[in-house]
Amino acid sequence: MPQKVRWVWMLAASYFFYGFWKIEFAALMLFTSLLDWFSARKLHQSSVKSVRLFWMWFAISIDLSLLFLFKYFDFALGKSWLAESMYDHSSTAWIIELGKYTIPAGISFYTFQSISYVVDVYRGDEIPENNPIKFMLFVSFFPQLVAGPIERFGKLHTQLFARYSPKLEDLKNGGRLLLYGLFLKVAVADNLAGVVDQFYQNHGNYTLASSWLATFMFTFQVYYDFFGYSLMAQGAGLLFGIDLMDNFNKPFLAGSVPEFWHRWHISLSTWFRDYIFIPVGGNRSGKLILSFSVLLVFFTSGLWHGANSTMIYFGLSQGILYLFDRFVVGRRGSENPYGLFLRRLKTGFFFMMTLVFFRGQSLDQSFDVYSMLIGNYDYTQKSLMHLTAEGQVWLFLFVGFVFDHFIMKKRADQWFGDQSLFLRWIVYLFMLTAVLLFGGAVNHPFVYFQF
Amino acid sequence: MKLSEKRNIVVWFWSRLLIVLLFLLGLNEVYKQTLWSSDVQKYSRVRNRIDSAFSAGDVIYLGESSNTSFNPWTDTLNQSIGDFLQLYLGQNKKVEQITHEGYHPGLFLEMLNLTPDLNSVSGSKKTIVLGVNMRTCGPTAIFSGNEASNQREALFYSNRPPLLTRIYMGLHFYDNRNELERERLKVQWWRTRELPVKEKTVKLWNDKLARNFDSSMHPDVMHMAGAYIKEFGFIINDQNQRLLDLEKIALVCKQKNWNLVFHILPPNRYHAERLFGDKLLSIMDANYEFLKSKFKLWGVTVVDNYYLPEANQLNAENKGTFYTDQWYPTEHYNSVIRRAIAENIAKTMLNESPRSPNWQAIQSRVSGALQQNNYPNWSIVMPLSDSLIKTGIQR
Known part of the structure; x- marks a missing residue:
């Protein structure tokens, strides 16, 4: 394909991909793109600080208002008088219906990506793009559109418009990442989801051991669901010669909560660091400001994950544990291997426990599950069910975890590339078989699609 | 490069x-x-039945829960409509049943497409008997939360290579819209589709119902009334998805040279009338007339059981109790109605008049075979909604 039309083709493919689901939401993304492109140009053209600030906040406030309307409106209004009366009028009822039942896929991702561009231009870190249509591609590039990674303008934009001729190495690595990501999503995460869903659909009827098993499995379901997607996004990007950032880096090897968030959903963590944590005060203004910044970031992060009070609890509990690790645990035990092992265990355990809020449909359900986990539940009242997982669920979880956390010092695609042809193909065919024959039968959309 | x-x-x-x-x-x-056979068993409830039913049966009864509903309170017989039909048709015609709750014409169509053009084992043409439930054309059924699993099941009604079916299932390559999205479409329907009543839409009607609710009314009746509006408050038109499926079924049967019998399942008009007078009934009746006219147009044999419970003279005071679900509109009948439906289907299929000696002989053979009182035991008190809605609610 000629270099000149390559990006046009990618843009058309991106909008087709997104608009295929709901054309209205493609129009919403188009609006966000044009608004931020326009605002960034306006602020760049002015040297008056107040004007520059105005355009930055103008863009951010409209972006966040749209995000609020589509994602948090129903949560904020609940069953209030306003919601009731809006629903009673045919001219406004659709807004309530939309807020209640549909969230434009990936709206949180592309809104954050677009906001980062405006702020970067304001800070003088980036020069604004002159062509609005080219900017649209930066916001909508389809491999990372609906669930990240949230890329920065400087890195992604340059690659999108750089001269590129297909390389065999990119195709190989892209293909490997696609297959590995598909394996983690379809064979590991979806199978785990089947077990976890059983428990949460009827949590009161399961044994103590079952509640621990479900909590344990949900931790890996979320991880492999999102990690699998991120790898596929990277793989699809590589097929176009675009190198997207790593979104995960063996998070369960983290010795502390702060380290965990350096390894988990890296593109979001760094976004919060650069655009909220540091501007608010960060870690250079004393413990009080640091604590405030951390809690604000985690509160926002919780809210970003979903319009539900359970998500706010999830975010805040992570924030509190972050501060606990930072101020109380410190670097204790990190020098020797046993200590490090215990630290990793503790960090993983903290994360696993807070995920009960993440998975719970309501706070009541989450607290119910916590009660069950600590045995504060009358298990003698009725005949309880045992949650079980089929053999292949354990096998794929084991394989996924070993591959991901222990064998590979490098990223999956690079590790595969270093093996002999025979071993490589054994692994490929194993993963292919797992995907084709054992993919989870129940539909579990990517967990992060809803954010 | x-x-x-x-x-x-x-x-x-x-x-x-x-x-x-x-x-x-x-x-x-x-x-x-x-793994194929265990996957079929796990994910497709009737796939294994299809081949055997179509190769062994002269009459294939396709039905949903109305076929097998059984009221443990009063039923003395637990035979399904298909079982009763077998008794009426006798052993010369083998009746095979493919039944599951929540099934609808879209799924039956896939099944019919799957089966080869088999001729009857006894030499006569194969007959497909399909129960048409009016509510299946409404938004509650079309956007049911079970639809994703129904569609997954329908993947198995195909002759494609097994691995491909497994891939389609694993990668969710079917109409897998989630419950929330289906709920949105259903609510949108209730809010926007016009009805020929003063309240204009199901939503406005339901809102009015809630506003007029007072403490003299039983809350369960209120809930039930809302359900009746939502389940029956729709107008079937030419674009209705289920109607299109029924039309395709008629076409497939014509192509395969099979007889096709649609029998119209009677909705609970009795409770609808008690709750809303003629208002809801007129909508239900209009839909019934529309369906019947379409079936005639397509050349399908129609067994009209729409007014069956009312026409049935048994215990006229308790017509509402023919329905086993007293608090929700369903087409679940006790054995009196199940048997009467089967009787009508058989009568139509055999082309017999009620007074013909042949039919009288069949009747006595069936009664003899059942050897039980086929009438409900009225002395058992059912948890009837009946007494609570005697005065009706806001009309």
Whole structure:
């Protein structure tokens, strides 16, 4: 394909991909793109600080208002008088219906990506793009559109418009990442989801051991669901010669909560660091400001994950544990291997426990599950069910975890590339078989699609 | 790009594709011999029934829960409509049933497409008997939360290679809209589709119902009334998805040279009338007339059981109790109605008049075979909604 039309083709493919689901939401993304492109140009053209600030906040406030309307409106209004009366009028009822039942896929991702561009231009870190249509591609590039990674303008934009001729190495690595990501999503995460869903659909009827098993499995379901997607996004990007950032880096090897968030959903963590944590005060203004910044970031992060009070609890509990690790645990035990092992265990355990809020449909359900986990539940009242997982669920979880956390010092695609042809193909065919024959039968959309 | 690089990519791509294709061919065989049957059992409730039913049966009864509903409170007989039909038709015609709750014409169509053009085992034409439930054309059924699993099941009604079906299932390559999205479409329907009543839409009607609710009314009746509006408050038109499926079924049967019988399942008009007078009934009756006219237009044999419970003179005071679900509109009948439905289907299929000696003989044969009182035991008190709605609610 000629270099000149390559990006046009990618843009058309991106909008087709997104608009295929709901054309209205493609129009919403188009609006966000044009608004931020326009605002960034306006602020760049002015040297008056107040004007520059105005355009930055103008863009951010409209972006966040749209995000609020589509994602948090129903949560904020609940069953209030306003919601009731809006629903009673045919001219406004659709807004309530939309807020209640549909969230434009990936709206949180592309809104954050677009906001980062405006702020970067304001800070003088980036020069604004002159062509609005080219900017649209930066916001909508389809491999990372609906669930990240949230890329920065400087890195992604340059690659999108750089001269590129297909390389065999990119195709190989892209293909490997696609297959590995598909394996983690379809064979590991979806199978785990089947077990976890059983428990949460009827949590009161399961044994103590079952509640621990479900909590344990949900931790890996979320991880492999999102990690699998991120790898596929990277793989699809590589097929176009675009190198997207790593979104995960063996998070369960983290010795502390702060380290965990350096390894988990890296593109979001760094976004919060650069655009909220540091501007608010960060870690250079004393413990009080640091604590405030951390809690604000985690509160926002919780809210970003979903319009539900359970998500706010999830975010805040992570924030509190972050501060606990930072101020109380410190670097204790990190020098020797046993200590490090215990630290990793503790960090993983903290994360696993807070995920009960993440998975719970309501706070009541989450607290119910916590009660069950600590045995504060009358298990003698009725005949309880045992949650079980089929053999292949354990096998794929084991394989996924070993591959991901222990064998590979490098990223999956690079590790595969270093093996002999025979071993490589054994692994490929194993993963292919797992995907084709054992993919989870129940539909579990990517967990992060809803954010 | 250099020519050598281009050549490398082409060779790499096609060689890998060939390896994968060969592998898939082998894997399909392995899957077919090992896991396929357990997957069919796990994910498709009736797939195994289809082949055997269509090859062994002269009459194939396709139905949903109305076929097998059974009221443990009063029923002395637990035979399904299909079982009763077998009794009426006698052993010369083998009746096979494919039944599951929540099934609808869309799924039956897939089943019919799957089956080869088999001729009857006894030499006569095969007959398909399908119960048409009016509510299946409404938004509650069309956007039911079970629809994703129904659609997944329908993947198995196909002759494609087993591995491909497994891939489609694993990658969710079917109408897998989630419950929330279906709920949105349903609510949108209730809010926007106009009805020929003063309240204009189901939503406004339901809102009015809630506003007029007072403490003299039982809350369960209120809930029930809301359910009746939502389940029956729709107008069937030519674009209705289920109607289109029924039309395709008529076409498929014509192509395969099979007889097709649609029998119209009677909705609970009795409770609808008690709750809303003529208002809801007029909508239900209009839909019934519309369906009947369409079926005639397509040349389908219609067994009209729409007014059956009312026409049935048994215990006229308790017509509402023919329905086993007293608090929700369903087409679940006790054995009196199940038997009467089967009787009407048989009468139509055999082309017999009620007074013909042949039919009288069949009647006595069936009664003899049942050897039980086929009437409900009225002395058992059911948890009837009946007494609570005697005065009706806001009309």
